[in-house]
Amino acid sequence: MTRKLLVAFVLATGSTGCNFWYNEVPSPDDLMHNIAWFDHMILSKAVHPYQRADIPRDTPDGIVPITGGERDFRVGNPRQLQYGFDFAVANTITRPAGMTTLPAERGEELYRIYCAMCHGYQGAGDGTLKSYLNPPSLLTPQAIGYTDGYLYGIIRYGRGLMGQYGDKIVRQDERWAVVDYVRSLQAGAPAPVAATTGGQN
Ligand code: HEC
Incomplete structure (x- = not known):
């Protein structure tokens, strides 16, 4: 070269x-x-999963967030298939001040994705899985009588045979949108039907 x-x-x-x-x-x-x-x-x-406070994650019992986020109100052993939540705490839960209320359509959409196959599109407890789990109607006086916080607790943690949906509906405002949607089904229900099954406190 x-x-x-x-x-x-x-x-x-x-x-x-x-x-x-x-x-x-x-x-x-x-x-x-x-x-x-x-x-x-x-x-x-980069994804920083701990950057956002509104994404709940498993925490040791009794932990209280100091910078926002949401209190964990489970009781019992999370490793068990069924573990409950503290009803007394759930009843005091309200939509955090300043949280935006999502459009009703979002609540409806989530309800149809996550709840309707058991509780039915109108909440009458006649979803596709009725014959397997016999899910209760959400239009009963009992369900109507629950506090919003209690409904929120059921959505977040499940109860009895019903699994938790907090790990699928992770945003707080979306869970509240489902609560609102259940309320609107209850308000539009022609006449409260008698409780058929399942409901227990
Ligand atoms: C796989 C079936 C299934 C799905 C999906 C499901 N549930 Fe349930 N749900 C049940 C069963 C079964 C019970 C009864 C639990 C018990 O005996 O404590 C129940 C109970 C409830 C109750 C209490 C009713 C009462 O009268 O005590 C509410 C409220 C409720 N579900 C709301 C919802 C909402 C909201 C969703 C969607 C996020 C949902 N459920 C998804 C099966 C389901």
Whole structure:
């Protein structure tokens, strides 16, 4: 290789090589980040799960959040299939001041996704899974008589045969939207039907 050629080679690769490919050409990551579920590992966006206070996570018993978030009001052993919540605490739970009320459609949507297959689209307890679990109607005087906080507690932690939905409906305002939607079903119910099953305190 002559010296001239060598110089030309070094110039060519040195001036364009890495720069061209890694700095000047738009990164495929930029494109990929436009598609939320199609992330790329080299430059993937950081996710900080502990940054947000409104995402509940399992905490040791009796923990009280000091910077917002939500109190954990379970009792019993979380490792057991069925563990309960503290009804007395649940009854005092109210929608936090300043929390935005979501549109009724969001409550309806969540109810139809997570509740209707058992409790029925109108809340009459006649969902598809009725023959397996015999879910109670939500239109009974008993269900109407529960506090909003109690309904919220059932949604978050489940009760008896009903599993928890707090790990699926993770946002507090969305759980309240479901409470609101159950209330609207109860308000629109033609006549309260007698409790058929299941309800227990
Ligand atoms: C897989 C079936 C199933 C699903 C899904 C389900 N539930 Fe339940 N639900 C039950 C059963 C069974 C009971 C009775 C629990 C018991 O005996 O304590 C119950 C009880 C309740 C009660 C108490 C009724 C009463 O009269 O005491 C409320 C309120 C309730 N569910 C609301 C909901 C809401 C809101 C959702 C959706 C987030 C939901 N459920 C999803 C099966 C289900």
